[in-house]
Amino acid sequence: MVSFDSLIAQKEKIALVGLGYVGLPLAVALSRRFNVVGYDQKIDRIEELKSGYDRTMEVSDEELSRLTIELTSNPEALARCKLIIIAVPTPIDGYKVPDFEPLKKASLTAGKYMRKGSCVVYESTVYPGATEEICIPILERESGFKLGVDFSVGYSPERVNPGDKKHTIENIVKVVAGSDDSTREMLSKVYGEVVKKGIHEVSSIKVAEAAKVIENTQRDLNIALMNELSMIFDRIGIDTTEVLRAARTKWNFLPFSPGLVGGHCIGVDPYYLTFKAESLGYNPEMILSGRRINDGMGKYIAGKAVKMIASQGKRVKDSKVAVLGITFKEDVPDLRNTKVIDIIHELKDFGIEVTVHDPLADKDEARAYYGIELEEMENIAGVDAVIIAVMHKYYKKLGLSKIADLCSGDTPVIIDIKSLFEIEEANDRGVIYWRL
Helix, strand or coil: CCCHHHHHCCCCEEEEECCCCCHHHHHHHHHCCCCEEEECCCHHHHHHHHCCCCCCCCCCHHHHHCCCCEEECCHHHHHHEEEEEECCCCCECCCCCECCHHHHHHHHHHHHHCCCCEEEEECCCCCCCHHHHHHHHHHHHHHCCCECCCEEEEECCCCCCCCCCCCCHHHCCEEEEECCHHHHHHHHHHHHCCCCCCEEECCCHHHHHHHHHHHHHHHHHHHHHHHHHHHHHHHHCCCHHHHHHHHCCCCCCCCCCCCCCCCCCCCCHHHHHHHHHHHCCCCCHHHHHHHHHHHCHHHHHHHHHHHHHHHCCCCCCCCEEEEECCCCCCCCCCCCCCCHHHHHHHHHHCCCEEEEECCCCCHHHHHHHHCCCECCHHHCCCECEEEECCCCHHHHHHCHHHHHCCECCCCCEEEECCCCCCHHHHHHHCCEEEEC
C-alpha cells in the first residue's frame, strides 16, 4: 500500500479530484509538501486556474502564480497518483433527497484509473455508512481490485468555511479515519504535514462521517431556534437583536443569530442524516422541524416586506423592491443554493417588480441558475423598499443613508435581514426599518 515516506519524498503523487471551495485550498496546502495533481472535469475551471484566477476567491492571485500543482481535466492523470482525495459536492435534489451523482462519478473515475496499492480518501459530506455502501463498491467494480487487499480507503471530512480567512485548512483540527489502522496512520501523517491545529483520529469511517454531518445539523437547529424566536419576538413587538445581545452576556449562551440558511453545508447536510434515519425506520422529528423553519424564512421575510410596503399606503402589486445581495453568504461570490432566491420568488408572486444587486456574484451565473439579471447600483432608484439580504462589506461601507436614498418618497422602507445597521440610526434618518 502507498506509504507516507513515498509521498513525502515525492516519489508518489497525490491527486485532488474536484477543485472547488474544498479541493483547491487543500491542493494548494498539500502542494507545499507533496507532489500534487489537481483534477477537475470542468475544462473552463482548469483553464481559469491556469490563468491565475480563482472565482471562489479562496486562493489569491499571488498564491495561484506560485502554484506547483499539475492542473488537468484529463482523468488519465490519476493513474500517476497513489493517493486520490475526492472533494466533490454532495447536493440534494428538488425533493430534498441526497444526490450522490457527483460522488458516484468521482468514484467511477478514481476506480477506473487507480493502481494497486492506492488509497482513495473522501472529504464529501455524507450520511454514516455511505462511503462503504456507495463508494467502495464502485471503486472495486471499476478497478477490479479488492478493498484491504489491493487498495485502501480513508475519510477526512472537510471543514471549509467559504470566505473565512481565519479557519483555513492549516488552522482547523482534521478528523481522520481509514479502512484499516495503517491507512488511518498514513493519512494522519499526510494531513499532519499541513494541518497545524492537530489531527483527531477516529476508529471508523462511519464515526468520521457521523461527526461531520452532525456539525452542520447542530448549527442548523440552533439557527432554526433563533429564527423561530425572531418570529415570536416580532409579534411581541421587541427587537430580536437587542434580546440576543442581552442574552449573550451570560457566559454559556450560544452566540447564534437568525437568518437565511443556504449554501452547500448547513442547509443540505441534515437531509443526508434524515435520509439515512428514515431508511432505518426512524422519523427524525427535531431535525426536520428545524429544516422546515429555516426553509420557510424566505417566504416569511418577503411577507414582512409586503406588509411594510402596504403599511405606507402603497399598492403592493406593481410596487418595486431592490434586493441587495444574492450569494448564499457574505463576501463570497457563490450563489448556488442561495435562499435569497426564495424571497425574490415570493415577492414576484405578489406582483412586485424586483431588482437584484450583488457586488460579487457573477452575472452570467445569476442568469443561468435563476434567470435573474443583476443590476448595477447606479441604476437602482425610486424603489418602494430595499431588502438587505446579504451582509457584504460593500453594503456596510455604502451605509444606511445611501441605501435609503434608493427608495422613493420621504419615508424609505428597509428590511435588514442580517442586522447590518442600528435602529437608532434608522430612526434618525427617518427610515421605516425592520431587522430579523
